[in-house]
Amino acid sequence: MHKSTEPDLRHHGDSEVRGMGAELTDLAVNVRSGTPPQWLRERIADSLGTLAAYPDGRAARRAVAERHGLPEERVLLTSGAAEAFVLLARAVPARRPVVVHPQFTEPEAALRDAGHSVERVLLDAADGFRFDPRAVPGDADLVIVGNPTNPTSVLHPATTLATLARPGRTLVVDEAFMDAVPGERESLAARTDLPGLVVLRSLTKTWGLAGLRVGYVLASPGTVARLERAQPLWPVSSPALAAAEACSTPEALAEAEEAARGIAVDRAHLQARLAEFEQITVCGPAAGPFLLIRLEGAAAVRSRLRGLGFAVRRGDTFPGLGPDYLRLAVRDRTVTDRFVAALEKALADG
Structure with missing residues (x-):
């Protein structure tokens, strides 16, 4: 029987650590530690007293709009950014949808589940996974790209992505990790002049809210209304709405910016330590809270690392990558140094 080599689009970092013991250090999931x-x-606990009432998202929607300097009708709160991909796949008409890979696989999975035939634009490792908009077919009417991109950690210039916008096309930019970039440089979140632009944001990564499920869409009022009609009633819980409102305050934004600058320092340390291994190539330049590395026999190294107490993310489930890739979440210097010691042993035992 022929075995399919198609990547498993439903595999995610949490699969690497599900059921793990306390002794296993998590470098597979890109959620900031200590959150x-x-x-x-x-703030979330305080919201529990309101659970008898149906969720009221007006305050959270207003807070997110103010955070980005946008009118409220351009904001839609969602049950995590992942819900937004499902809404887009179901509610936005698309004859020729294109997904730029390697990137987060849920957008393509959602499109396929909704019955779409999806085309892939594969970025090249030899070019540092940089994005050339000329690779996107001119008649593509739905284009999805991550920025910074998971798992490559590449931050594409906003001016480059903006050239993709045109009448008759929906341009979806997944900015789930943009708040982990100092200054949120290259963000398109505040742009209202680009036709068909949809920006997705998540509160999962920086604030450690994967279990709460909260994110949002920034788009034209017409697109927001179309997506909202596709949502079930009360899709975002009261605790999640409280979190969205709290994380949009100036104080929270200042904390996120400080965390982003700390991540950049910790990422540089991880890169420097990885450079000690001649058999490892670090993909970059990196801008996200994770690194993509390439090494021969990555699957075996990943298995040995698990035996040494570290979970890392396999890369072969991302279209455009192969079995020699691993993704590493950025952690503090102490964790990185422990990981590098384990990595040295895992490579030596190969």
């Missing part, structure tokens, strides 16, 4: 912070836990 959610105590003040955010308290």
